[in-house]
Amino acid sequence: NNQSIWLKIKSPFGEEQYIPRIIDITAGNLEQNKNKSRRMKCCLSILLTLLTMMILALSILAIIIPILLLRRKSSTPPLSPIIVTNSSNNTTTVVTRTRTTTIACIYPNLISPFGTCVNIMIDSKNCGQVNNVCPRNSTCSAGICNNVPGIQLDNAKIVFSSATNGSADDQMYNITLPWNITLYNTTTNKVIVTSDGVLCLGNCSTSYTESRLPSRIFDGATAFPFWDDLYIYANTSQGIYYQTEGDIPQRTLIFEYYMSHYVELNQFYHFQVTFFENFPGIVQYKYFDATDHGDTCTIGVQASKTGPFMMYSYDQPNSVQINMTIYFDTIRGTFNLSNIN
Structure with a gap:
């Protein structure tokens, strides 16, 4: 079951010589070499699969991360406006992140705590003065709460x-x-x-x-x-x-x-x-x-x-x-x- 293979070499004196090289090519060794080859192919396939999955995961993250950041930004509540009321001239200044707005009300409209104008003559929630709420089933007429019909609008x-x-x-x-x-x-x-x-x-x-x-x-x-x-x-x-x-x-x-x-x-x-x-x-x-x-x-x-x-x-x-x-x-x-x- 052995086969000799002659190798050509030079001696220290410059002469060419042929020496035999014995290679074991028994059936057992051949099968062992085949198994090693299979394992190498399997490992290579697994590595390629893992590499593909990593590339796919990175691609998905590249899409998801900007969306999450945008959603987080949009869900952040805006800054509440700062309302400054000047009762001497019946005006309100509303300061927000982007602009400042001054609201002026003409009597009988007065500034409410929410920075809006309310008519104290007919508004049942601000009757006669701001935040004076008329009792249930009554209306505001001439700044006085009473039971006469009130404006529906x-x-x-x-x-x-x-x-x-x-x-x-x-x-x-x-x-x-x-x-x-x-x-x-x-x-x-x-x-x-x-x-x-x-x-x-x-x-x-x-x-x-x-x-x-x-x-x-x-x-x-x-x-x-x-x-x-x-x-x-x-x-x-x-x-x-x-x-x-x-x-x-x-x-x-x-x-x-x-x-x-x-x-x-x-x-x-x-x-x-x-x-x-x-x-x-x-x-x-x-x-x-x-x-x-x-x-x-x-x-x-x-x-x-x-x-x-x-x-x-x-x-x-x-x-x-x-x-x-x-x-x-x-x-x-x-x-x-x-x-x-």
């Missing part, structure tokens, strides 16, 4: 407020709105409201004597939520207000009227007129209070002094009930009644 813009402007009789006020409203074929962002319960999208009138519709006194598109001889009394929360709610394209524009009858201080008339951005041509009337239940008023809409028009009532007894709503669709020429949700 919570962030209203003042058209006319008796708390600051005094009394009003047979007056009208021009308003430029933040977006267009539609009644019949008239679309505009300029309206006129009157102290006699009328809202005009065109020419208007201060006439206080209600009549059947169409009325020749009003030339253009007009809403008559409660046309009557109404009166706004001083030193109360009575007045005319409006407010925009919601987001584009589903905003609503709400006008709120709160007043009494002429020479009838204890008669209250409180209602809202709502226009819908995503439903042009529809107007809604809501009634919170009407002492005489509509006995001497006109309710409806008209496109012009010659029509078309829709009249719900004219001097009709018990035509107005508390929590009643009327929807007028001036595009289809229909209207219906329902209750406030």
